[in-house]
Amino acid sequence: MTYMHIGKDFTPPDVEGKVTGAARYAEDFKKDGMVFARLLGSPIPAGRVVNIDASAALAIPGVLGIFTADDLPPAPPPANPALAKEWVTYIGQPILAVAAESDALAEEALSKIVVEYQRRPFVVDPLDTLTEGGPDPYPSGNTLIRNAGEAAAGTTASGTDVGRIKWSIDQVAAFRAGREPVDAQFGDEWSYGDVAARFAECSTIIEEPFVTIGQPHHSLESRTGMAYWENGKCYFHGSLQSHTVGHDALSAMLEIDPANLVFINENTGGGFGSKIFPYPMMAVTGKFARKLNRPVQLRITRAEEFYIGSARSGMQGWIKIGLKDDGRVGAVDVAIVNDAGSGGGGSASSSAEHISIMFQPEAMRFRGLAMYTNTTPRGAQRGPGQNEMAAVLAPMIDKAANLAGVDRVAMRRLNAPRMDGKIGGRQGGISSSYMPEAIDKAAQMFNWDQKKALPRQISATKVRGIGVGQGFHTAGANGYDGLIRIASDGTIYLHTGVGNLGTYSYAGVLRAAAETLQCSWDNCVVVHGHGDLNLPHSTYQGGSNTMFTETRSSHVAALDVIQKLKEIAASEFGGSADDYSIGGERVFLTSNESKGMSYGEAAQKAIEMGGKYSGMEYPDDIHRTTVRSVQAMQGTGLIGVAKDTLPRSGAVPGMAIAFVEIELDKETGKFDIVDYTAVAECGTVVHPKGLRQAMNGGGIWGFGMAAYERHVYDPQNGLPANVGLYQSKPPTYLDVPVQMNVAGNDMPDPQSPVGARGIGEARSGLCSCCTDECDCRCA
């Protein structure tokens, strides 16, 4: 299909500000009378706060006050409290905030505060707490229990509790040794098909243990925030991946009516899953500002960002894979124990979903368990679960393919999901899949057939390895609102509540509206990032969901605009709306194009007609956030607003295939990635440069996860060993290929008006595929 905008590069409106320094992030904002707040973290991994003596700090001139857990609603475990008191569960956990006229004074005040703690036993290894008699990270247990309960007031955790699961010493020992923990209790299980019967039909069976280690998000912009209150409203400069979808949650944390919150966040310096929704610390920023009646900037340092900025959940597991004679995956059995850290979550089921969709096993069983430890909270990070499993599976699938005598790529193509692919324990359908075609395209780009014939020995110590891996992440939803305003001068304002975390999808999704309206992009204004700019209720910005979800809502809003344009024209020139067409930013009588008006003239007419045309009336099914925005724009132009009720079924898969070539020095262990070639199976490519950004970035996160980044804790003292960037070691220029080679499969998904699915998470973990003859297991 030929598009005006879809598939074409464009310059998103925020790029210039990023290269000139004009783009502002939360810490760049100042406000008259602003004071500075800093956090005091726990020096112990587990215990409770007995007493806080801040008298010396408060005696310092310019120190304005402290803010503790007593200033917040109780947040019992497993909620992750903004400030801890009764349940201190990791080193670095914030205990209190102190505010002063300058950040230096606030820092000085911290050194004067004396906190008395009562220690509790702690544990940093999930298998240690799982062992009978082992310490528990919380007084009430060691694992997450789903109970469908309500969230505590002012918190966002709901439906969870802390329970206790223990395995026998023999079961843990078996698991540590890489064997199945027979008859062990798990917290989450699903299966489909007759697993035992399918294994019996397999001619190649492998059993392997695996370990993946969590890694901190280390978003380069820490979660510094600034808030102030004016006339009962809270103005909050924050750092979130999403925008309007978090509005109600943040309002709840601040205990205010959503109409009284103005959230401002035009740019976000990275989140990678850790800033999808409002995080607990935002309550401190907002409420401390209200308590002091001063604007408060709560500054978060790099070390504090490590502690409170979330991390990927590590996992330990056991897997059994069976291949049939023809190379098809007959059965899979997998057991996973996640390290959920303090109050975090595991992603084992997502890991198992990755197996189910990528290899379509005929039968499968999954068992999972998320164990709390006294380490930093774990949360979503770039394809949580799926990307760890991509790293785990690649060498195992290679091993199975080699044992079965099947080419590694051919084996993946044979088992790849087709249009009728299934996913997960319920074996639900998917919106579409052209994964075999993507594998073919990537293999050709990489020259797989030629490269696999290359000699592996390069020199006396250097060997070559080539590998292949697949990624998957669910990448789409529905039911959000689109909002467009055409002003009487003809300018088309495309409003979006999508956050701006650097993928440019906040603007890319609006290209679908411009496409539907057949208008020039130069005549469009992207409206985003500021709660006072009348934004619609949009999807959360994470997990690659935006492109599929928001091209749909943009499209339905544009359809609403077009219908109104036609009705306005019909009222002016006669006939019915169906007699009219659009083109060249005009609406005109299809049979006589001279009878028509420009979009701007129609917008002026909409203002005069009122009612639904100018936003005086609006659909019943739009979200209250969108309602407020429409009400604020009433009478200012032609208003197009609609909720996405387009048909949708099945999961929306964002998938990718990647090839990697490395050169490994077997004496030193140093390796260089000399080729990275990847193809996204993401439906129609909306923004080619944006796709390259997403694919390359995800690939590099995969390199980091497979080869460099680590969460390391000292089991004796509970201390983290790699708080800083230097120790955590995210990849640098020197750790990635000199040039990277990526493309999109560019085949349309039938459930998107422009054929787009999401991509962004599905390529991480792909470096782990180098299990070639060089025996260079990266993961």
Add this chain to the structure above:
Amino acid sequence: MNPKLTRRRFIKGVIASGAAAASSTLWYSASGADRPAGAVERLLSLNVNGQVRRVDVAPQETLAHTLRYKLGLTGTKLGCNRGECGACTVLADDVNIYACSTLTHEVKDRAVVTVEGLRAADGTLHPVQAAFIEELSPACGFCTAGQVMSAVALLKANPKPTREEARQAMSGNVCRCGAYDHYLNGVMRASGQLS
């Protein structure tokens, strides 16, 4: 490649410039009040972006602190505040330095340029800025100012770097989003080697 811009020399330069403020704790206390009275001149004339700015500077104050919080030049970002990420990179006499690890007093006789000072007088973007836009180099953008300044420093010293030279020269700037390929494309475009 010009040896002036090797990673080793870059790091040595940072250390030599008085990078005493290596931890955030020290940094936050660095601008405080416990200095010996009269030990160091406080009111400095700083040459920043071609303008002389009079500014009250504490003895242990970092350049990043001065730029961001006293001169309002917030384009210079603080990612780690300990010389690990490069988000705070600025130029001092055309050499890229970490502003978080450089004392402001150390640059009082040098010409400091921040990302806000790169435009031409008529408002035209610097070729590096224009190339970064063309290549969609930034992702989240938080590291971008530092990437821009390192690229500008590189091209001043080596107007036609190879891609390998460029990545060596830029390797003191971390991009957590992983947009390295796009920044390198931008450098090559700005040097006229990519069309």
